Amino acid sequence: xxxxxxxxxxxxxxxxxxxxxxxxxxxxxxxxxxxxxxxxxxxxxxxxxxxxxxxxxxxxxxxxxxxxxxxxxxxxxxxxxxxxxxxxxxxxxxxxxxxxxxxxxxxxxxxxxxxxxxxxxxxxxxxxxxxxxxxxxxxxxxxxxxxxxxxxxxxxxxxxxxxxxxxxxxxxxxxxxxxxxxxxxxxxxxxxxxxxxxxxxxxxxxxxxxxxxxxxxxxxxxxxxxxxxxxxxxxxxxxxxxxxxxxxxxxxxxxxxxxxxxxxxxxxxxxxxxxxxxxxxxxxxxx
Amino acid sequence: xxxxxxxxxxxxxxxxxxxxxxxxxxxxxxxxxxxxxxxxxxxxxxxxxxxxxxxxxxxxxxxxxxxxxxxxxxxxxxxxxxxxxxxxxxxxxxxxxxxxxxxxxxxxxxxxxxxxxxxxxxxxxxxxxxxxxxxxxxxxxxxxxxxxxxxxxxxxxxxxxxxxxxxxxxxxxxxxxxxxxxxxxxxxxxxxxxxxxxxxxxxxxxxxxxxxxxxxxxxxxxxxxxxxxxxxxxxxxxxxxxxxxxxxxxxxxxxxxxxxxxxxxxxxxxxxxxxxxxxxxxxxxxx
Numbered sequence: 138x139x140x141x142x143x144x145x146x147x148x149x150x151x152x153x154x155x156x157x158x159x160x161x162x163x164x165x166x167x168x169x170x171x172x173x174x175x176x177x178x179x180x181x182x183x184x185x186x187x188x189x190x191x192x193x194x195x196x197x198x199x200x201x202x203x204x205x206x207x208x209x210x211x212x213x214x215x216x217x218x219x220x221x222x223x224x225x226x227x228x229x230x231x232x233x234x235x236x237x238x239x240x241x242x243x244x245x246x247x248x249x250x251x252x253x254x255x256x257x258x259x260x261x262x263x264x265x266x267x268x269x270x271x272x273x274x275x276x277x278x279x280x281x282x283x284x285x286x287x288x289x290x291x292x293x294x295x296x297x298x299x300x301x302x303x304x305x306x307x308x309x310x311x312x313x314x315x316x317x318x319x320x321x322x323x324x325x326x327x328x329x330x331x332x333x334x335x336x337x338x339x340x341x342x343x344x345x346x347x348x349x350x351x352x353x354x355x356x357x358x359x360x361x362x363x364x365x366x367x368x369x370x371x372x373x374x375x376x377x378x379x380x381x382x383x384x385x386x387x388x389x390x391x392x393x394x395x396x397x398x399x400x401x402x403x404x405x406x407x408x409x410x411x412x413x414x415x416x417x418x419x420x421x422x423x424x
Numbered sequence: 425x426x427x428x429x430x431x432x433x434x435x436x437x438x439x440x441x442x443x444x445x446x447x448x449x450x451x452x453x454x455x456x457x458x459x460x461x462x463x464x465x466x467x468x469x470x471x472x473x474x475x476x477x478x479x480x481x482x483x484x485x486x487x488x489x490x491x492x493x494x495x496x497x498x499x500x501x502x503x504x505x506x507x508x509x510x511x512x513x514x515x516x517x518x519x520x521x522x523x524x525x526x527x528x529x530x531x532x533x534x535x536x537x538x539x540x541x542x543x544x545x546x547x548x549x550x551x552x553x554x555x556x557x558x559x560x561x562x563x564x565x566x567x568x569x570x571x572x573x574x575x576x577x578x579x580x581x582x583x584x585x586x587x588x589x590x591x592x593x594x595x596x597x598x599x600x601x602x603x604x605x606x607x608x609x610x611x612x613x614x615x616x617x618x619x620x621x622x623x624x625x626x627x628x629x630x631x632x633x634x635x636x637x638x639x640x641x642x643x644x645x646x647x648x649x650x651x652x653x654x655x656x657x658x659x660x661x662x663x664x665x666x667x668x669x670x671x672x673x674x675x676x677x678x679x680x681x682x683x684x685x686x687x688x689x690x691x692x693x694x695x696x697x698x699x700x701x702x703x704x705x706x707x708x709x710x711x
Contacts (some may be wrong), residue, residue, distance in 0.1 A: 151504035156638025163636050169468045171503050173460040181456045188509040196496040199486015209483040216458050217438035222475040349450050351443025
């Protein structure tokens with residue numbers, strides 16, 4: 138960082154206070170974090186009042202968080218941090234046309250206790266509006282292209298009012314989410330909604346930050362997917378509707394080109410006027 | 425930052441998402457924060473798992489915080505951030521021998537509702553051990569050296585068990601804290617404890633960080649002071665006992681040389697065997 142007029146030894150003193158029993162990785166992370174946070178404070182001459190506003194905002198995020206809502210995560214999301222660590226973790230900065238399915242962020246609305254459903258089930262309950270879609274595809278081995286039998290595809294999506302079931306007392310529990318096992322041909326299939334754009338919750342610190350940054354809170358329409366199969370790397374991703382107006386300015390910066398999909402008209406199905414064919418490509422877990 | 429193999433436009437995209445109605449100062453702060461946080465993540469290749477551990481830690485800090493405890497602040501304190509923004513705010517990196525009283529951090533145990541007491545009062549209640557001290561001095565104008573009449577000196581200190589009254593159900597409310605008005609000669613005086621070193625609370629995320637960094641949680645013995653007077657800049661500081669073993673390795677990095685004081689023996693006072701003479705020097709508030 139540039140020259141500054143503050144104690145030149147302060148940051149090194151804080152870093153060097155770490156003892157010999159710190160693990161090397163934790164020492165690396167804390168050293169980097171302390172250096173960047175101190176440089177940020179000095180470069181911008183952050184005042185006690187501004188810092189305290191930040192502390193109060195982060196405490197507020199924690200106080201809003203529970204097993205159904207992770208506001209600290211959402212605060213990170215609106216400054217792009219979850220998408221960035223996602224990119225870093227999976228080292229998929231550049232995606233070829235033919236590549237394992239790209240990753241995307243988990244987001245704050247995943248539920249670990251989502252039940253399995255039969256293939257062909259309808260995950261949409263009590264939703265008066267929205268377009269129905271038949272989503273189907275295979276889970277395949279990225280290298281051999283062989284279908285994977287008994288893989289799990291877990292999906293979740295928001296209702297047309299912009300709310301996930303755990304945010305909305307009027308939705309049935311586990312509405313718009315489910316787990317499916319691939320069949321003997323590696324296929325999964327179910328009925329869902331064509332996803333619709335929605336604003337991330339703006340009643341907390343993340344919404345406050347967005348307002349202060351003069352940004353909209355909308356996410357492009359998407360369906361969350363987690364795919365797992367014994368012997369393969371688990372995949373967390375989202376797929377995005379190509380027709381969505383927020384594709385290029387997602388409030389949490391999660392869109393990747395290879396994750397954009399097309400809903401097409403479906404004929405002769407009284408349950409759905411749209412269809413989405415989507416194959417998930419997993420890579421083997423090194424043993 | 426150095427070359428990296430991640431999306432080179434990602435950080436600029438996040439920064440450029442800010443709209444025209446952001447205030448210039450907020451834009452500056454968020455630009456700096458986003459850049460440093462992203463650089464930190466890339467330089468150290470922070471994984472989703474590591475990032476999520478950080479989110480959980482910060483949410484935990486918020487959940488522990490209430491009107492008597494500010495754990496988010498304590499997390500900042502153990503990485504030196506409050507001391508750094510304190511230094512920045514008051515631009516007192518170098519302190520001459522004769523200067524206005526230096527500032528130090530507020531810390532998480534201040535209470536806004538502390539009552540006034542008469543000069544000469546004893547702020548120590550129900551404390552079976554510890555050394556009693558008579559603390560006295562004047563509040564003076566730094567430039568003219570004139571005493572300031574009717575200034576307020578607010579103090580708070582931990583008990584010998586290391587706990588402030590709001591942390592300890594066995595202490596009377598407002599034990600070891602009080603506000604005093606300076607008399608016609610600008611004097612304040614009261615009885616208190618010679619302060620003792622204590623560990624910051626280690627039952628939460630700050631304590632977890634300290635353990636992971638292999639650092640001790642102790643603060644050197646100190647008394648917190650806030651001094652205010654109409655027409656003068658309010659002062660927040662702490663004074664430290666020169667004999668304390670933790671003077672050079674305060675767990676929250678708040679010690680400054682000019683804030684180190686000497687407790688000396690006091691004669692012929694049945695209430696106290698020690699004495700501390702300490703003048704507070706305030707500077708005029710520019711109008």
